[in-house]
Amino acid sequence: MRAVVDDRATEGCCGSGQLHDYQLHGYIDNKALKTIGADRKLDEILVLHLVNGKDYFISVSGYLVQTAFGRKITDLVRIPEPVRRANLLVDIDQAPDDTVDDTAPPMLNIPKELWKIVDYLYQNALYEEELFAVRGAPIDIGAVRDAVDTDTPIRVSSVHSVAESLILFLDSFPDPVIPYHALPHLPGAMCPLRQLPPRPQNIDYSHRNVFKYVCAFLREILSHTEQNKSSAKFLSRVFGDVLLKPQLPEVGNIAKATSKKRSLFVYQFLTNDYDDA
DSSP states (O other): OOTTEEOSOSOOOOOTTOOOOOOOEEOOOHHHHHHSOTTOEEEEEEEEEOTTSOEEEEEEEEEOBOOSTTOOHHHHTTOOSOSOOTTOBOOTTSOSSTTOOTTSOOSSSSOHHHHHHHHHHHHHOTTOTTTTTSOOOHHHHHHHHHHHHHTOOOOOSOHHHHHHHHHHHHHHOSSOSSOGGGGGGSGGGOSOGGGSOOOTTTOOHHHHHHHHHHHHHHHHHHTTHHHHOOOHHHHHHHHHHHHTOOSSOOOHHHHHHHHHHHHHHHHHHHHSOGGGO
């Protein structure tokens, strides 16, 4: 079964003649998204096994609605209106809007969804301790996603949920902020970004803007370290693996070594102005 249904409990006890309410929570992560077909339909079979009894097979189905999470940066900067529209479903293999032209110039400097999340954190979380270290509540993270997809106010119980949503949003891009094809141009992941010529085969204009924008926000957090206790070392470690995530899973010493290089690359831009790094 694909990892799209979380039943929170794998077993339980219900006496004879009793009723038991069983809640199912559906989550679509990046891995699950790749297993969904072009028809955008979610089909799962849950097996309810009764001790000393027969098994019951329960069908669970639905459709994936439009969301900015999992979209390309180059698509999002060409869509100035809210991503989610009435009766519009995600077409995984195509652009989110038939009117989107991949060759057209971007309408936005950065995805508006990124601005919305960062703006909330800027207004409410600059002095918050353990930002990006504390996990958010799943229900709040879902609320953040709905807010950015529909362009409605973000209303959550904790800023940490919005902080985690930022990480999830950046991690959801099919091509990371620093794309896979650009990594060979970063010797040891330590080459200053400004030394890379602004050519499509290196780093796209919109990807550069997202990188600069995120780093500028992180530097703003670091300007309030007396209150939030954050550090450039911690933030570069958290965002290094998201902004420059590997194309294939890494394990062992290789994972540690490359993760450190990505962290050091981001660290340059958190301790220097973008044009000086």
